[in-house]
Amino acid sequence: MPKYSKVFRRFLISYLVILIIPSIGGYMSYQTSISVTQSISIENSVTQLEKSQEILERRMAEVEGLTRQLAINQELNVLMNEQGRETNVFGIWRAMRNVLTFGQTNDFLQDYYIYLANYDLVLTAGSSYRPDHYYEIYHYKDLPLAEWKKEILDRTHRSEIKPLSAYVSKGTSTSVITYMQSLPLDSFNNSSPAVVVVNIDEKIIASLLSGLTERDGGWVHISDADGNTIVLQGQDNAYIDKLAADSFFDANKVSQFYRDDLVITTRSGTNGWVYQAGIPRSVLMENANKIKHMTWLITAGALFLGLLAGLVLAYRNSMPINRLLAVMKEQFGKEDSPERNEFDFLSGNIADMITKNKLLETELNRQLPLVRDAFLKRLIAGEFESREEIVSAAEQADIGLGEGTGYAGILQIKGYTGMDSVEILNELNAARILLKQTFAELAGPLPMTDMGSDKIVILFFSSTADGGPAGNEGGMERLMDQWVQRVFEEYRISVQGGFGEYFSSVTEVSQSFEQARQALEYAVYTNRKGVMRHQEVQIENTTYYYPLETEQRLISTIRAGELAEAGRIMDATFAQNLGPRELSMEMKHQLVGEMKGTFLKLLDQKIFMESPLGESAKRQIIDIDTSAPLESIQAEFLELTGELCGFITNKKKDAHTQIIKQMYKYTAEMYADTELTLYRVAEHVERPEKYISQLFKEVTGVNYSDHLIKVRMDEAAILLRESRYTVDEIAARVGYNSSHSFRRAFKRLTGISPSTYRQSHNE
Structure with a gap:
């Protein structure tokens, strides 16, 4: 007797109940099938007798027609x-x-x-x-x-x-x-x-009546309206006389059982003849008896196998519960009152776990604003390496990025600089909440985060259906003017702000944010009211533009092989230093030197050090002439960026090619397995299912499911040409459970059916 035998017994009893229910349904179905089979047999016999009657009356009508012709x-x-x-x-x-x-x-x-x-x-x-x-x-x-x-x-x-x-x-x-x-x-x-x-x-x-007498072994009796015998086959007159005299026999019924015969009676509406056919009960119930014997055989076998399966399943399913009970009793205590069974013990502890999980989920939802705030801070700081990483993090933080283009801005509450008392901080906190609420009423929910106690960072992402403020610069400026005016009129809060230039990718948000910060600093410096754009800022010519955030983003994008993103960062950096700034020779040399240092830091990565490209790229960096015009230096850096990104991309392609080769090989080996799916392939190559699905489509240009069908159909075509297997056997050999599905797939791919394909090849 196992230690937790009650659990085992309960499982077994439940399986037996489940087994008995379909057995009862099967018995009812069996009774119905027997009744239907008998009804069909009777109906067929009646139909056959009526057809014989119809033929006989038609022949007699022809006899009467002869006399009319002679007349x-x-x-x-x-x-x-x-x-x-x-x-x-x-x-x-x-x-x-x-x-x-x-x-x-x-x-x-x-x-x-x-x-x-x-x-x-x-x-x-x-x-x-x-x-x-x-x-x-x-x-x-x-x-x-x-x-x-x-x-x-x-x-x-x-x-x-x-x-x-x-x-x-x-x-x-x-x-x-x-x-x-x-x-x-x-x-x-x-x-x-x-x-x-x-x-x-x-x-x-x-x-004309041989179908009823010879095939079924029955008898046929036809009498006229006066009871005189017209035809009698398969029986003697004594039996017919006894049948007619029996009070229990109703001559008006179409079908009824008399002794061991089913007697069918019909009357002619033209001459009053009575047609009777007798079919032995054993012949009539032949099909029903076959169903009966087969049903009892299958039911007995199913009950026996079901009982074995119930024993196995009861053991298998009770074992995890027993182990779970042991673990829970070890963790939550061994107290178990007699009136509290195992399932009550499990349900109580599991309910407690669910409650704690709900509390954890609530806590995670409460932490969601913190996750969003952390994401926005990382985004404006340029800490992400690629666009894919940004998109994944935004989805986790439940923030919509639109088309990934737009503007970054910083708003600062005036009059609180240098004040850090508790009262001032509380007042600033309330002011920021009012500003966010007012802005949400005007523009809807936009990504916003605090920067310090008196600043708010806002990101305007545009979308194809966005004709509002986030869609264009003019609409954004009008919205900001309305907002500044409204918060001043309602709450007497004065605001200064700065906005960066348009970013064309989410990887450039940090650059736009840096420009917005410069615009805000200039607005505060000049005591400019309202919001200032970065284009309005007069930048000193004594320094160059190459912040640490830009350097980090450039390194991360090249390391990820994102040539387009790295090119945009390079273009934006040189545009800043060639456009609004007029750099001195010394500043120019420092800028080029820092950028050389950036690339040398990048080449210290292991992936470049182990490649011949690392040494040649270092020589190329050292050979860049700092006295050359910035345009030519920019071209050299872009060329070097292209080489490094190309190297990373090729490395990725090699890895992708190996994965695709593994998928091809595994498919060629396992195509005959009906259970072969993309999930099984993902397990084999040890990659996520969604990842290899997208990778296979990008590399080969077709979906994996289409490739699997083609492999199976190619093998099926070979078998159709070179073997004598039937179409059903070939369908099973190439991984199809249903020959109908195989035929449909083969015709969809080749344009003809498998049989036609084999016939045309033989011809």
């Missing part, structure tokens, strides 16, 4: 109306040739004759007879010659049918039903000029 036949009418003593031999011969050949298209009309009363002559298709001569060859066993003449030849008949009777035809015994019609059709006397008699062999009728 209007000119040659036969001439013979019926002749009263002379001389026999019209030619007319009789012509009637035998033309009239008595009508029945060749209907097997019900194989044996019929016409009796002419005025000639006392029986005409058949092959010859003519006197009645007594005809009776010697063809006659009813239970009807003497005189009775035959009286009942058949001398009476007037109006579509009469003689029930099934024993009959002798050329010495052969059989049973027939007889159809009789007097001519002309409007004969009302006791005798008529002519009588058409059609003898229909029981075997011919029975052949």
Whole structure:
């Protein structure tokens, strides 16, 4: 008995309950299927009997149609109306040739004759007879010659049918039903000029019902409106008589069970005939019994396997809980009251953990402003190495960057410089909150962070749908003027500000911020009211522009291989020193020397020291002539930057190529595995799934899923050409669970189906 047997037992009982529920559903489904199968069998039998009835009635209608054709036949009418003593031999011969050949298209009309009363002559298709001569060859066993003449030849008949009777035809015994019609059709006397008699062999009728008697082993009984038997196959008269006399048998029901037979009954709406078919219950339930046996076999097997699976799963699932219980009891104490079971113990401790997790999540949300503030401070300080790093950090801080372009600005509250008492700091804190709220009301939420106790840094990011202040410089200036005026009117707070130049990438935010800081310093120095742009600042010509932040950003972008970003930093630096400044020779030499030092620091990185490029690049840096014009020096630095970034990019490409080769090789080895996915490939190359998906698309130009399909289809094409496997077998060999999916993918890629491809190759 395991230590935590209660957990195991509860799992096992739950699995058994789950196993019993579908078993009950399966039993109900089984009963339904048996009922449906039986209903379908009955319906099919009824349909078959109705079709046989329809065919039989159609054939009988054709027999009646024959008599109508004979009634209007000119040659036969001439013979019926002749009263002379001389026999019209030619007319009789012509009637035998033309009239008595009508029945060749209907097997019900194989044996019929016409009796002419005025000639006392029986005409058949092959010859003519006197009645007594005809009776010697063809006659009813239970009807003497005189009775035959009286009942058949001398009476007037109006579509009469003689029930099934024993009959002798050329010495052969059989049973027939007889159809009789007097001519002309409007004969009302006791005798008529002519009588058409059609003898229909029981075997011919029975052949129409062979599907019910031969295939199902049943019986068929057809009776006329008076209960006289027309056809009886597969059963004797005693059984039929007993069936009709049984009070429990309802003759009005279409289908019902009688003894071991299903009896189907239909009635003709034209002649009142009753059609009955009996099908043995064993034949009727044959398919149902197959379903029954198979269902019980599958159910027994499923219950046995389900019980084994329940034991295994109960053990597997109880083991982690037992271990978890042990760990929790070790951590949270071993006190366990008798009324508190294991699940209550787990739920209580897990609920406590969830509560603590919620508190942690709340704390993280509370810290989100600090994360945003830290991100903005790093951004304006230029501490990020690449645009991708900035975008990822912005997403983590929940800050939108728009298109990554815009302006940076600094706003300072006037009148508090040099004041650092507690009262002043509290007042400044309240003033900054009011300024941010007012600005948010005017421009919406914008990235803002504090710098010191009296300054606020604002970043204006533009977007394609932004026609407001962040979208252009003029709109931004109008917004700032409104804001400065509003905070002064409502709160009597005076503000000075400075804005940098437009940055075209998020990596240049720190440069724009530095320009904004210079503009603010100049505005404070000149006591300029409102907001000043960097373009309005008069910069002293005694110094060069190359701050530490710019140097750090230049090193990080080259190390990341970002040639475009590094080029923009270089262009902006030289533009600052060539445009608003007129550097002295000494300042120019110092600027070039510092930039040389920057590149020498960069070449001390391990990746460059281990490469021949490091030495050649050092010589190239040393050879830069500081006395040359700044434009040519800029060109040399840009050329060197291109070489270094190209080297880094090639290193990255080599690494990427190796990853792609690994993916190609792994796909070629595992394409037949139906479970092969991009996640499995990512596990193999030890890289994130999203990363290798984007990398594969960038390097090869196609998605990995498309590449996998092509590999599988190429192998399938080889198998179609060179092997005798079926299409289903080939689908399984190239990694498809469904042959339908394989055919659809093959046709989408090649334009033709697999079978057509194989056939065209063979041809």
